[in-house]
Amino acid sequence: KQEVTQIPAALSVPEGENLVLNCSFTDSAIYNLQWFRQDPGKGLTSLLLIQSSQREQTSGRLNASLDKSSGRSTLYIAASQPGDSATYLCAVRGSTLGRLYFGRGTQLTVWP
Amino acid sequence: GAVVSQHPSWVICKSGTSVKIECRSLDFQATTMFWYRQFPKQSLMLMATSNEGSKATYEQGVEKDKFLINHASLTLSTLTVTSAHPEDSSFYICSAASTEQILGYTFGSGTRLTVV
Numbered sequence A: 001k002q003e004v005t006q007i008p009a010a011l012s013v014p015e016g017e018n019l020v021l022n023c024s025f026t027d028s029a030i031y032n033l034q035w036f037r038q039d040p041g042k043g044l045t046s047l048l049l050i051q052s053s054q055r056e057q058t059s060g061r062l063n064a065s066l067d068k069s070s071g072r073s074t075l076y077i078a079a080s081q082p083g084d085s086a087t088y089l090c091a092v093r094g095s096t097l098g099r100l101y102f103g104r105g106t107q108l109t110v111w112p
Numbered sequence B: 001g002a003v004v005s006q007h008p009s010w011v012i013c014k015s016g017t018s019v020k021i022e023c024r025s026l027d028f029q030a031t032t033m034f035w036y037r038q039f040p041k042q043s044l045m046l047m048a049t050s051n052e053g054s055k056a057t058y059e060q061g062v063e064k065d066k067f068l069i070n071h072a073s074l075t076l077s078t079l080t081v082t083s084a085h086p087e088d089s090s091f092y093i094c095s096a097a098s099t100e101q102i103l104g105y106t107f108g109s110g111t112r113l114t115v116v
Helices: none
Strands: A004-007 A010-014 A019-025 A032-038 A044-051 A056-059 A062-067 A072-077 A086-093 A100-102 A106-111 B004-007 B010-013 B019-025 B032-038 B044-051 B067-073 B076-081 B090-097 B111-115
Touching: A004 A086, A010 A019, A019 A032, A019 A086, A019 A106, A032 A062, A032 A072, A044 A056, A044 A062, A044 A072, A072 A086, A100 B044, B004 B090, B010 B019, B019 B090, B019 B111, B032 B067, B032 B076, B044 B067, B076 B090
Parallel strands: A010 A106, B010 B111
Antiparallel strands: A004 A019, A019 A072, A032 A044, A032 A086, A056 A062, A062 A072, A086 A100, A086 A106, B004 B019, B019 B076, B032 B044, B032 B090, B067 B076, B090 B111
């Protein structure tokens, strides 16, 4: 069974710092990996999706990398802002229309 | 882009009553829908997977007679919590997938259920 782990569980930083959030998974046979953002009491917003054949994806200040063979992904947030405060979830999918396996998330707080 | 509408956003009900949560795909046909449950400060736990026109497949430990899932059309899936108890209070989120959108799933905005 796929298991997804996210480190750290929580992170509190001052505005402007560059951040690295880590995600690891036990079964490297994945279809894709997705990073989400969740604000308190809200649903999930997709940030970046990396197909299994890709190494990284970028969107604005966000960059996600994938090393499938080692079962790791990293979400890099550049020049963090208070508006980035949220919980960041990593999820992997094993097949085309298969279920997602979620990590427990990293709760990020960026203070002014 | 793909949009999934989930209603209601929040609901309060009395113990013993039933509550229905709707999940609609607004601009695509959802071949598959996933229902998740989330406890405070916890990750999403998959409850069941439903395919249009078929019975839902429930994860181990999820009571199928308590959490009734119906996926009667390609745009609508419903989750009914029957005979709700306070321990059913949680955040429920649906996710829709289609063969046209195999890259990424779209999530609803979630429903906060409080049973009193």
